[in-house]
Amino acid sequence: MPVEAEVPSPASAVAAPELVTVTTGRGRRRPPPRWVRRSTVPILLLALWQLLGATGILSAQTLATPGTVLGKAVDMVADGTLPSAMAVSLQRVLCGLALGGLVGIGLALVSGLSRLGEDLVDPTVQMLRTVPFIGLIPLLIIWVGIGEAPKVVLIALGVGFNLYLNVYAGIRSVDEALIEAGGSLGLTRRQQIRHIVLPGALPGLMTGLRYALTVSWLALVFGETINADNGIGFLMNQAREFFQTDVIVLCLLVYALLGLTADLLVRTLERTLLSWRPTFSGT
DSSP states (O other): OOOOOOOOOTTTOOOOOOOOOOOOSOOOOOOOOHHHHHHHHHHHHHHHHHHHHHTTSSOTTTOOOHHHHHHHHHHHHHTTHHHHHHHHHHHHHHHHHHHHHHHHHHHHHHHHHOHHHHHHHHHHHHHHHTSOGGGGHHHHHHHHOSSSHHHHHHHHHHHHHHHHHHHHHHHHTSOHHHHHHHHHTTOOHHHHIIIIIHHHHHHHHHHHHHHHHHHHHHHHHHHTTSSOSSSHHHHHHHHHHTTOHHHHHHHHHHHHHHHHHHHHHHHHHHHHHTTTSOOOOOO
16 A cells, blocks of 8 residues: 655644854954055154154264255255256166167067077177176266266166066066967967067066166166266265265155156056956965
């Protein structure tokens, strides 16, 4: 005989208890913004610097206090001395960056895209880059005089080698499998360079540009010691003769601010051009 299944009556049916998750602990404290964390140590150092100067532990002849430097900056901006010097120095850096970038990137493309170009260009560049470009100042004075030319050429030398090395490394780091895939899809050599090699070398270009900007300001400091009659380096040399530590510190801060601004612009450009390339940004 067939056995009928026993069906529980509604009265005997027991509803399953509903699980409810209750959070009893307090949420984690929200950390302060990054700009607060990044500015904490510099602000503390400035406060300590001001305190040491105000108490007389650090004499004004040794190092002027931040308050004194700020007052001097206001005076030099008001009489136009500082803006004029900044404009002259910035013009020198831009000219040297353009010249060095044109030569450095051009040689990197010749050397990176062709084995023949590598054999002809790379050994000479590798040899010249080991020579300290600051040591070429006497020769530059003999070759191009003591005007603006040696200052621009000195900056261009520092910029060119950095861009060459990073762009060349970026080109040669492109995956060979991508080149083969492009060839199998019918891309010509020019199309492979345009759509595969150059985008792949772009991170190297951005890295080289950041290094080049740093070196350009370093080269500018030395370049403006060559018979300069204006510029930030000229103000520093003039202040050294009269033991004006406030002017010297102010010029160093201007160098730092200009360098940080240039680096910020390059990082912004890097995020825009390399938005297709997500990278690890820390935890």
